[in-house]
Amino acid sequence: MTGHAPLIIVVNMRPSILFPLFAETRTLPGIGPRLEKLIAQVAGKRLVDLIFDLPTGVIDRSYRPKLIAAEAGRIATVLVNVLDNLPPRDRRQPYRVRCSDDTATIELVFFHAHADYLNKTLPAGAKRLISGRIERFNNRLQMPHPDYVVPPEQDSELPLHEPVYALTEGLPGKSLAKAVRGALEKVPPALPEWQEPFHLKAQGWSPFAEALRKAHTPAHEAELAPTTPERLRLAYDELLANQLALILIRAHMRAAKGRVLKGDGHLKTKALGALAFALTEAQEQALAEIETDMASSARMLRLLQGDVGAGKTVVAMLALLGAVEAGAQGALMAPTEILARQHMAALQPMAEAAGVRMALLTGRERGPQREATLAALAKCEIDILVGTHALFSEDVAFRDLGLAVVDEQHRFGVHQRLTLQGKGEKMVDVLVMTATPIPRTLALTAYGDMDVSRLHSRPPGRKPVETRVLPSERLGEVVEHLRKAIATGARAYWVCPLVAESEKIDLAAAEERAVELKTALGPKVGLVHGKMKPAERDAAMAKFKNGELAILVATTVIEVGVDVPEATIMVVEHAERFGLAQLHQLRGRVGRGAKKSSCLLVYQPPLGETAKARLKTLRETDDGFVIAEEDLRLRGPGELLGTRQSGQVEFRMADLAAHGELLAAARDDAKLILSRDPDLKSPRGEALRVLLYLFGRDEAVRYLRAG
Ligand code: ADP
Ligand code: MG
Numbered sequence: 062m063t064g065h066a067p068l069i070i071v072v073n074m075r076p077s078i079l080f081p082l083f084a085e086t087r088t089l090p091g092i093g094p095r096l097e098k099l100i101a102q103v104a105g106k107r108l109v110d111l112i113f114d115l116p117t118g119v120i121d122r123s124y125r126p127k128l129i130a131a132e133a134g135r136i137a138t139v140l141v142n143v144l145d146n147l148p149p150r151d152r153r154q155p156y157r158v159r160c161s162d163d164t165a166t167i168e169l170v171f172f173h174a175h176a177d178y179l180n181k182t183l184p185a186g187a188k189r190l191i192s193g194r195i196e197r198f199n200n201r202l203q204m205p206h207p208d209y210v211v212p213p214e215q216d217s218e219l220p221l222h223e224p225v226y227a228l229t230e231g232l233p234g235k236s237l238a239k240a241v242r243g244a245l246e247k248v249p250p251a252l253p254e255w256q257e258p259f260h261l262k263a264q265g266w267s268p269f270a271e272a273l274r275k276a277h278t279p280a281h282e283a284e285l286a287p288t289t290p291e292r293l294r295l296a297y298d299e300l301l302a303n304q305l306a307l308i309l310i311r312a313h314m315r316a317a318k319g320r321v322l323k324g325d326g327h328l329k330t331k332a333l334g335a336l337a338f339a340l341t342e343a344q345e346q347a348l349a350e351i352e353t354d355m356a357s358s359a360r361m362l363r364l365l366q367g368d369v370g371a372g373k374t375v376v377a378m379l380a381l382l383g384a385v386e387a388g389a390q391g392a393l394m395a396p397t398e399i400l401a402r403q404h405m406a407a408l409q410p411m412a413e414a415a416g417v418r419m420a421l422l423t424g425r426e427r428g429p430q431r432e433a434t435l436a437a438l439a440k441c442e443i444d445i446l447v448g449t450h451a452l453f454s455e456d457v458a459f460r461d462l463g464l465a466v467v468d469e470q471h472r473f474g475v476h477q478r479l480t481l482q483g484k485g486e487k488m489v490d491v492l493v494m495t496a497t498p499i500p501r502t503l504a505l506t507a508y509g510d511m512d513v514s515r516l517h518s519r520p521p522g523r524k525p526v527e528t529r530v531l532p533s534e535r536l537g538e539v540v541e542h543l544r545k546a547i548a549t550g551a552r553a554y555w556v557c558p559l560v561a562e563s564e565k566i567d568l569a570a571a572e573e574r575a576v577e578l579k580t581a582l583g584p585k586v587g588l589v590h591g592k593m594k595p596a597e598r599d600a601a602m603a604k605f606k607n608g609e610l611a612i613l614v615a616t617t618v619i620e621v622g623v624d625v626p627e628a629t630i631m632v633v634e635h636a637e638r639f640g641l642a643q644l645h646q647l648r649g650r651v652g653r654g655a656k657k658s659s660c661l662l663v664y665q666p667p668l669g670e671t672a673k674a675r676l677k678t679l680r681e682t683d684d685g686f687v688i689a690e691e692d693l694r695l696r697g698p699g700e701l702l703g704t705r706q707s708g709q710v711e712f713r714m715a716d717l718a719a720h721g722e723l724l725a726a727a728r729d730d731a732k733l734i735l736s737r738d739p740d741l742k743s744p745r746g747e748a749l750r751v752l753l754y755l756f757g758r759d760e761a762v763r764y765l766r767a768g
Contacts, residue, residue, distance in 0.1 A: 389463025
């Protein structure tokens with residue numbers, strides 16, 4: 062016996078009780094490669110994805126009329142006698158089966174039918190229970206492709222109420238429903254309960270498996286609402302998993318020791334002296350919050366939120382100068398090349414006034430120039446490096462990076478944030494700037510691992526942008542307005558939703574529009590769109606900036622930031638197709654200079670209720686945070702964030718627009734749970750681990766010390 066304690070390596074792994082649910086869908090009977098692929102498109106690859114794919118509708122088969130009284134258009138279930146089979150005379154004709162009850166006759170109609178099969182299932186003289194949609198054609202009753210044909214003794218097999226799931230082309234509803242049922246059968250009956258029993262009781266909530274089963278078997282439309290006890294329970298489970306995960310990830314991020322970056326203010330003072338303005342109170346406060354974080358030994362992870370033009374970049378620059386004062390280097394990463402250059406140009410005067418060395422590094426800096434920048438960076442001859450994601454490529458080595466600022470503009474740069482952390486510079490303080498005014502509930506779920514500073518007010522002197530909403534019939538007037546305006550030297554953006562080739566729908570294509578406007582208004586019309594090469598796009602933008610172009614027709618690419626203070630008119634075509642936040646961002650492109658600006662939102666009638674509400678909100682307020690809350694209410698979070706982009710904010714059970722209060726409760730609950738049981742080791746903690754895995758928060762579990 063030696064005195065060594067045995068070395069035990071414990072790895073957190075998915076609990077075996079969940080294995081059946083994490084099997085792939087193809088392990089279900091009847092699911093081959095083709096169905097698997099289609100199901101993956103609508104739900105996912107694993108059974109767990111199927112159980113979380115809740116129905117969006119319900120078919121009620123309880124309507125059982127006599128044929129004579131059967132209403133066309135309704136789903137009906139009728140007991141009939143099969144009279145005869147009428148095979149088609151040629152292949153284009155349908156196969157018909159005549160049936161009757163004691164009141165009337167009905168024809169079952171099958172296109173592309175297999176005659177043998179129909180003969181067998183519907184032999185003349187047999188009694189059958191049929192269920193499907195009743196149609197009336199030339200005053201004759203028909204049922205095209207009945208959903209069910211069963212012998213009367215199998216009545217009990219015919220579902221009274223059938224859930225309807227969102228489908229994709231080629232995926233039969235029945236196949237998906239069957240797959241979901243198969244997946245539900247695999248939900249382990251002995252899952253531990255992760256919610257407090259008294260909480261369940263107080264809310265009137267069922268155990269997880271039962272809630273799930275009920276959510277998949279609605280009997281009425283009303284049972285599809287996000288507020289049924291089943292859906293509330295499932296939403297709460299998901300939100301709790303989300304909040305637990307965020308707290309765990311956050312604790313982990315912060316456990317990495319940050320450095321103390323405490324400047325003495327000498328560079329900041331010089332830079333401020335070079336500005337023609339004083340910081341607003343909101344800016345002062347945000348900067349103070351950032352400086353406090355930087356000066357602490359914990360690592361900073363802070364989000365700076367504020368509309369375009371709210372003054373975030375100035376604040377970020379002052380924070381970077383603080384890092385330089387403390388003897389470290391700083392980095393500022395922009396989402397696009399144009400923005401990186403713009404930041405560089407805008408911040409150069411401050412850097413010069415402070416005597417700080419700043420350099421630019423994007424994908425376009427290559428060869429000797431790039432080499433020189435990298436060498437200088439390594440020797441600490443560059444204090445602040447501005448650039449695109451090229452800043453974080455393998456060969457870029459800072460001598461001593463202390464603060465990284467990531468300007469996300471309107472994208473959720475979860476990925477950028479992760480690369481940055483993955484680079485091994487654990488000590489780097491991180492400040493993320495975003496111009497997406499995110500509602501509190503979303504900030505909590507998307508950026509819950511960060512602290513938030515908000516710039517509510519805008520710098521003084523900004524005139525509000527006059528916003529007008531007009532129908533497309535009045536496009537001619539808009540063009541005349543532009544003609545007068547550009548004659549006096551004005552500059553205008555004209556935004557179209559999509560490029561011609563990308564959609565068949567009749568959209569006012571940017572390309573066509575540019576040609577038309579050129580014809581009407583002369584050669585000072587340019588075009589930028591998403592399919593252009595970046596260099597071409599930059600060139601067009603530059604021409605607009607220097608005035609060679611008076612009108613810039615654009616797809617939404619201009620959303621991702623150009624700063625042209627001379628632009629005073631923003632025309633948005635098909636405004637009804639844009640989201641509220643998007644329109645707000647577009648409007649933010651004008652009203653940046655001294656002159657009065659206007660935003661013309663042109664819509665294609667008729668205007669739906671939601672679109673109407675959106676445009677009204679926009680006319681009434683220009684507070685990005687108010688607009689964001691309204692947007693969440695009108696659209697729901699998925700759309701708001703562009704679920705596909707956001708990666709992290711994917712809720713399947715929770716609907717943040719409807720479950721905001723649940724989120725707040727889940728957050729408090731999660732805090733309390735982890736304060737008592739930080740590594741989730743108690744019996745309930747064990748159950749909560751299962752919950753985390755169930756909702757795919759594996760990353761968070763990995764940060765727990767294993768029991
Ligand atoms: P954001 O990064 O939030 O889009 P910027 O920091 O680029 O905003 O500021 C937008 C414009 O407003 C810039 O031209 C900037 O110089 C100016 N600005 C910033 N802060 C103030 C202020 N306190 N007073 C006046 N102008 C300001
Ligand atoms: Mg720090």
